[in-house]
Amino acid sequence: MTSPPHPPSDLPDELLAGRAQGGDRTAFETLVLRYLGPARAFCAKLLRDPVLAEDACQEGFLKAWRGLPGFRGDAKFRTWLWRILFNAAQDLRRPRLEAIGEREFEAVPDRDVAAEDAVAREIAALPARQREVLLMRAELGLDLEEIAGVLGITYEAAKASLSLARNRLKERLT
Amino acid sequence: MTCGEFQERWDRGDRSPEVAAHMTSCDECRSLLAVDDRVRAWNPPVPAAGEREFLEALRAKMDARPAAPRLRGPRPAAGGPAPWLRFAAAAVILAAMGAAYLLGRATRPVEGPKTGPVAEGGKAPERPAPPVKDDEPKPPAVPPGPGPVKPEPRQKPEFRDRLVAAASGTGREAFLEQVKGGVDRARWIAAFRSPDAEERGAAVTIASVLKDAALAPQLAAAAAKGDAKAIALLGEIGSVESVVALAGLAGAPDRREAVVAALGATGLPEAGEALAAMGAWNAEAAWRKLGSNAAPALVTRLRAGGSRALPALKAAGWARASGTVPELARLLAKEETHEAAATALAAIGGREANEALAAAADPDDEAVMAAVKTQEGRGAVEARMLDVRLAAADRTRAARVVMALGDPLSVPALIRALESPDLRDLAMIALATLKAEESVPAICALLPQRRHRSVAAVALGTIGSPKALPALTAASRERSFYSEATRAIARIGAPESVPHLVAAVGDREAGDAAIEALGRIKDERAVPALIAALQGPNAARAHRALKDVTGQDMPARPADWVRWWKAKNKGAKYLFPFW
Numbered sequence: 001m002t003s004p005p006h007p008p009s010d011l012p013d014e015l016l017a018g019r020a021q022g023g024d025r026t027a028f029e030t031l032v033l034r035y036l037g038p039a040r041a042f043c044a045k046l047l048r049d050p051v052l053a054e055d056a057c058q059e060g061f062l063k064a065w066r067g068l069p070g071f072r073g074d075a076k077f078r079t080w081l082w083r084i085l086f087n088a089a090q091d092l093r094r095p096r097l098e099a100i101g102e103r104e105f106e107a108v109p110d111r112d113v114a115a116e117d118a119v120a121r122e123i124a125a126l127p128a129r130q131r132e133v134l135l136m137r138a139e140l141g142l143d144l145e146e147i148a149g150v151l152g153i154t155y156e157a158a159k160a161s162l163s164l165a166r167n168r169l170k171e172r173l174t
Numbered sequence: 175m176t177c178g179e180f181q182e183r184w185d186r187g188d189r190s191p192e193v194a195a196h197m198t199s200c201d202e203c204r205s206l207l208a209v210d211d212r213v214r215a216w217n218p219p220v221p222a223a224g225e226r227e228f229l230e231a232l233r234a235k236m237d238a239r240p241a242a243p244r245l246r247g248p249r250p251a252a253g254g255p256a257p258w259l260r261f262a263a264a265a266v267i268l269a270a271m272g273a274a275y276l277l278g279r280a281t282r283p284v285e286g287p288k289t290g291p292v293a294e295g296g297k298a299p300e301r302p303a304p305p306v307k308d309d310e311p312k313p314p315a316v317p318p319g320p321g322p323v324k325p326e327p328r329q330k331p332e333f334r335d336r337l338v339a340a341a342s343g344t345g346r347e348a349f350l351e352q353v354k355g356g357v358d359r360a361r362w363i364a365a366f367r368s369p370d371a372e373e374r375g376a377a378v379t380i381a382s383v384l385k386d387a388a389l390a391p392q393l394a395a396a397a398a399k400g401d402a403k404a405i406a407l408l409g410e411i412g413s414v415e416s417v418v419a420l421a422g423l424a425g426a427p428d429r430r431e432a433v434v435a436a437l438g439a440t441g442l443p444e445a446g447e448a449l450a451a452m453g454a455w456n457a458e459a460a461w462r463k464l465g466s467n468a469a470p471a472l473v474t475r476l477r478a479g480g481s482r483a484l485p486a487l488k489a490a491g492w493a494r495a496s497g498t499v500p501e502l503a504r505l506l507a508k509e510e511t512h513e514a515a516a517t518a519l520a521a522i523g524g525r526e527a528n529e530a531l532a533a534a535a536d537p538d539d540e541a542v543m544a545a546v547k548t549q550e551g552r553g554a555v556e557a558r559m560l561d562v563r564l565a566a567a568d569r570t571r572a573a574r575v576v577m578a579l580g581d582p583l584s585v586p587a588l589i590r591a592l593e594s595p596d597l598r599d600l601a602m603i604a605l606a607t608l609k610a611e612e613s614v615p616a617i618c619a620l621l622p623q624r625r626h627r628s629v630a631a632v633a634l635g636t637i638g639s640p641k642a643l644p645a646l647t648a649a650s651r652e653r654s655f656y657s658e659a660t661r662a663i664a665r666i667g668a669p670e671s672v673p674h675l676v677a678a679v680g681d682r683e684a685g686d687a688a689i690e691a692l693g694r695i696k697d698e699r700a701v702p703a704l705i706a707a708l709q710g711p712n713a714a715r716a717h718r719a720l721k722d723v724t725g726q727d728m729p730a731r732p733a734d735w736v737r738w739w740k741a742k743n744k745g746a747k748y749l750f751p752f753w
């Protein structure tokens with residue numbers, strides 16, 4: 001394993017993204033490593049299936065790599081990246097089923113919820129939009145504007161969903 | 175600024191001292207943000223692979239695609255995203271530094287042993303450079319291809335028509351065969367998410383024929399778009415997946431009722447969890463349907479105790495979830511939950527629940543008294559009363575409950591309780607209240623016991639059975655017991671007791687009772703004694719009795735009565751025993 005040395009990991013996202021756009025794979029990998037932890041946690045909580053979560057991360061980062069030329073730098077890199085990752089996770093949730101027959105059924109997440117703890121259950125019981133907004137805020141630390149950008153919804157919708165989700169969980173979990 | 179405004183600023187990333195101060199000091203805001211902490215603290219299973227493995231898998235994919243059709247052999251340098259910039263840069267670098275070095279460097283981590291031709295090139299840097307240069311510009315011309323698994327373009331109208339027709343019955347068998355055989359399955363699956371309501375409805379209808387548990391996510395998708403039938407079907411399917419899907423649908427108020435009903439219909443323990451999580455505590459029908467499977471979810475809530483357990487108590491009763499009985503018994507002992515727990519235990523019934531109720535029963539406790547009024551409840555209390563292993567106080571309390579219940583079916587148990595000295599008096603009173611004639615021999619057997627004979631006499635008198643007369647008469651021969659025994663004989667009021675009662679008319683303690691009894695018996699043998707009593711302390715009572723016995727309405731003057739009696743009994747040998 002003689003991977004080329006990665007660039008210093010304290011460089012800002014946008015700089016690394018620029019270098020990656022120029023073909024610097026190590027710069028891109030630095031970004032991957034920077035976001036892999038939260039991405040895995042986020043996908044695992046969204047999909048509640050470690051295998052699907054890993055697939056979503058692989059697919060998401062791959063799409064990001066391929067989509068790098070389209071990154072204009074007029075948005076924050078992380079907002080851009082999270083949108084791609086989130087869409088990859090969503091793709092695994094939904095139309096995968098259309099593509100191939102029965103085998104895919106088994107890969108559908110949301111099983112064994114009863115065995116998980118109360119938080120998991122309550123999050124699972126949230127409407128999808130509320131769940132997404134809450135996970136982005138709590139797990140990824142995105143602010144409302146970024147969440148609206150990632151999800152392609154209005155700022156007000158993001159704010160309302162977050163409030164609903166928090167209040168519901170607060171009520172259920174205390 | 176309001177809490178809401180502070181929260182919004184916080185969620186916009188504002189970390190100014192003012193906002194931070196509020197968010198850390200305000201209880202309400204803190205408790206709301208605590209939700210985020212719990213979300214973060216939740217630790218679901220995450221992918222097992224390490225970062226390095228992840229990167230390697232990713233690199234392989236990054237390399238795999240553009241290398242695909244055109245290039246011969248491994249061509250890792252071209253394995254990147256292949257944007258124009260990248261190749262422009264690559265060309266410049268190649269020219270400047272020599273292709274071989276670059277190729278070798280980029281190749282090794284990915285390709286490992288398969289580097290044959292390139293490795294050769296690495297040994298002779300100058301040679302391979304020109305061909306590589308020739309090849310390089312080609313990849314950019316290849317646009318990033320489609321994803322690895324894209325469904326073939328779907329012929330929507332044709333399939334849609336067949337689906338809709340099959341749903342309405344036309345060609346359904348053939349369609350089902352195809353779907354089962356996997357032919358149109360993928361399209362059918364896709365139809366659940368169709369924006370076209372009719373197509374969606376048709377997909378759901380087909381699902382209602384097949385009732386396949388694996389369809390839960392599809393039905394959930396259709397339900398989320400508003401297909402009420404899909405919700406009901408999720409309930410019918412009754413798999414864990416459908417429960418989860420239903421739980422996911424619970425958020426919308428307009429669907430809530432249907433979701434609750436469907437959760438009940440699944441009959442699964444997980445549905446109990448979902449109902450509890452939804453706070454559907456008033457969903458009586460759903461809890462009833464879950465039955466004993468509701469227990470796990472309820473027990474968790476019941477453990478919380480206090481007012482938080484109250485809604486679950488109601489649900490436990492509806493579900494008749496016997497698994498909750500131990501928790502209910504615990505809550506029965508707590509004032510706040512006592513009444514609701516009693517109601518739930520009564521609804522659940524069964525040995526265990528009734529034993530818990532019986533143990534807590536007390537005549538002053540209306541809730542539990544109502545709960546033990548059932549046959550099983552009474553039986554449990556009686557069993558407790560007769561359980562010699564229990565403390566005397568507990569048994570006595572049980573006996574009081576039996577007495578308060580006042581059920582004739584308790585007589586056998588009460589008769590058995592007569593064997594216990596502690597319970598004897600109580601049991602006799604209870605039997606007397608029940609007028610239990612079958613207990614007379616057992617009570618008579620207690621007359622010789624000084625400690626119990628007073629109560630026994632009262633009980634026998636209350637029961638009023640002449641069968642007790644021989645024993646009472648015998649017991650009355652003991653002077654100290656004469657009055658008590660005689661009062662009992664008087665209450666029984668049987669004709670065969672007239673001689674005894676006539677003899678007792680003048681008794682200081684039993685005379686009044688004897689006179690009353692003689693008035694009721696209406697036997698003329700009593701007349702002389704009653705006339706004599708007109709001059710004693712019970713004159714008024716004796717006067718009334720005389721009128722009752724003789725049917726004569728005369729004043730209470732003894733002389734008048736004597737005259738009347740002599741006239742009525744001319745030639746009688748003796749008339750006035752006491753004179």
Ligand SMILES: [Zn+2]
Nearest residue numbers: 177200202203
């Ligand atoms: Zn506040």
